[in-house]
Amino acid sequence: MAQDFIYLDYAASTPVDPRVAECMRDCRESGYANPSSNHIAGRVSRANIERAAEQLAALLNVDPATLIWTSGATESDNLGIAGAARFRSHRGKHLVTLLTEHKAVTDVFRMLEKQGFEVTWLKPEDDGRLDPAAFAAALRKDTQLASIMYVNNEMGVMQDIEAIGSICREHDVLFHVDAAQAVGKVPIDLQALPVDLLSLTAHKFYGPKGIGALYIADRPGCHVEPILFGGGQQQRIRPGTLPADLIAGLGLAAEIAQPRIDTDHDHLKNLRRRLWAGIQGIEGVLVNGNIESGFPGILNVSVEDVEGESLLLELEPICVATGSACNSKSQEPSYVLRALGRSDLLAQSAIRFSMGRPTTEHEVELAARRYREAVARLRDLATAAAP
Ligand SMILES: *Cc1c(COP(=O)(O)O)cnc(C)c1O
Numbered sequence: 001m002a003q004d005f006i007y008l009d010y011a012a013s014t015p016v017d018p019r020v021a022e023c024m025r026d027c028r029e030s031g032y033a034n035p036s037s038n039h040i041a042g043r044v045s046r047a048n049i050e051r052a053a054e055q056l057a058a059l060l061n062v063d064p065a066t067l068i069w070t071s072g073a074t075e076s077d078n079l080g081i082a083g084a085a086r087f088r089s090h091r092g093k094h095l096v097t098l099l100t101e102h103k104a105v106t107d108v109f110r111m112l113e114k115q116g117f118e119v120t121w122l123k124p125e126d127d128g129r130l131d132p133a134a135f136a137a138a139l140r141k142d143t144q145l146a147s148i149m150y151v152n153n154e155m156g157v158m159q160d161i162e163a164i165g166s167i168c169r170e171h172d173v174l175f176h177v178d179a180a181q182a183v184g185k186v187p188i189d190l191q192a193l194p195v196d197l198l199s200l201t202a203h204k205f206y207g208p209k210g211i212g213a214l215y216i217a218d219r220p221g222c223h224v225e226p227i228l229f230g231g232g233q234q235q236r237i238r239p240g241t242l243p244a245d246l247i248a249g250l251g252l253a254a255e256i257a258q259p260r261i262d263t264d265h266d267h268l269k270n271l272r273r274r275l276w277a278g279i280q281g282i283e284g285v286l287v288n289g290n291i292e293s294g295f296p297g298i299l300n301v302s303v304e305d306v307e308g309e310s311l312l313l314e315l316e317p318i319c320v321a322t323g324s325a326c327n328s329k330s331q332e333p334s335y336v337l338r339a340l341g342r343s344d345l346l347a348q349s350a351i352r353f354s355m356g357r358p359t360t361e362h363e364v365e366l367a368a369r370r371y372r373e374a375v376a377r378l379r380d381l382a383t384a385a386a387p
Contacts, residue, residue, distance in 0.1 A: 012354070024246065027048050056213060056254045059184065063218065068214045069211065073102075080214050086224075088145060094144065097121060127157070136167045147175075149177065149179070150179040197224070199212065275365075276299060286346075287301055297356065298355075300337075302351075305379060306375055310378055321354070
């Protein structure tokens with residue numbers, strides 16, 4: 001299929017793997033029955049869902065019974081955070097999170113603040129990373145839940161989930177992780193990682209949009225109150241008719257991802273190195289985040305004296321993001337970059353390049369050249385317009 005654009009926005013969404021698309025088509029043809037129905041056709045749908053649960057469980061090294069299907073990471077974040085905070089509210093109402101979380105996390109905490117919970121908003125270091133010691137210092141006797149993301153969607157910054165989770169365990173604090181950008185891309189072993197609740201979404205790892213999951217550890221004190229009410233599916237934790245075709249697609253996407261995590265990672269590392277090599281010579285350009293420790297599928301750069309929206313227009317037909325896709329409708333500089341101490345101007349110039357499995361060296365080299373040219377042109381225009 002000919003494309004008249006170069007897609008470098010894989011952190012916003014990924015294309016559906018053709019094998020996943022085929023699996024979902026088959027599933028729609030044979031497994032359209034309601035999986036809750038007690039007849040043969042319903043059993044077919046149920047079997048598709050059970051297989052997907054096993055595929056996802058294998059990727060995360062968990063028991064399939066710990067996985068709750070949702071409509072995506074937004075819902076998983078909402079259910080995991082609000083559900084756990086409410087479940088534990090009789091013990092205490094203090095919660096901890098990071099200023100640079102996705103809106104699907106920060107806005108749940110803002111809602112909980114209005115409902116009488118108290119939230120500590122941690123500020124990361126200038127490179128986006130949270131110092132585990134600073135995290136530990138924020139915990140109190142009445143802290144019940146913390147939520148820290150795995151891979152940041154704007155900058156690719158990776159948090160030390162193991163260290164932060166261990167601190168949570170020591171203090172009997174439930175630990176939620178938004179892993180939407182990590183699942184299927186970095187190895188996650190939930191038998192080894194001290195994580196209680198984990199959110200994921202299929203469309204960030206070559207599965208369909210509109211389906212995700214929340215992992216809920218099978219541990220005492222780890223439970224969520226539902227935020228939706230209805231037909232009693234999924235132990236009443238998340239009722240509603242399950243979309244067997246989407247779930248089967250998520251399952252297959254997980255199965256496809258598992259054996260290739262390392263090769264995908266190497267591929268992305270090579271691409272990011274080439275991309276950065278092509279733009280690091282520009283005067284006044286700097287990386288948002290940490291290029292050594294960050295997830296290699298994302299490179300976020302700011303540049304002095306250039307405005308992001310104009311850059312985005314100049315870069316066409318290269319599809320990149322200013323800030324994050326979710327915030328790009330507003331002209332506000334990214335709240336994530338502002339939290340790192342970037343000035344409004346530098347935050348406003350930020351461009352996020354995000355690469356994926358289909359990305360080629362040619363594409364990133366072309367993107368780097370277009371970026372260099374765009375910055376030069378915008379600077380020329382600004383000089384010409386100056387009095
Ligand atoms: C994409 C994303 C979400 C939202 O996922 P949806 O499936 O679109 O609801 C939440 N958190 C992070 C970190 C994301 O990257």
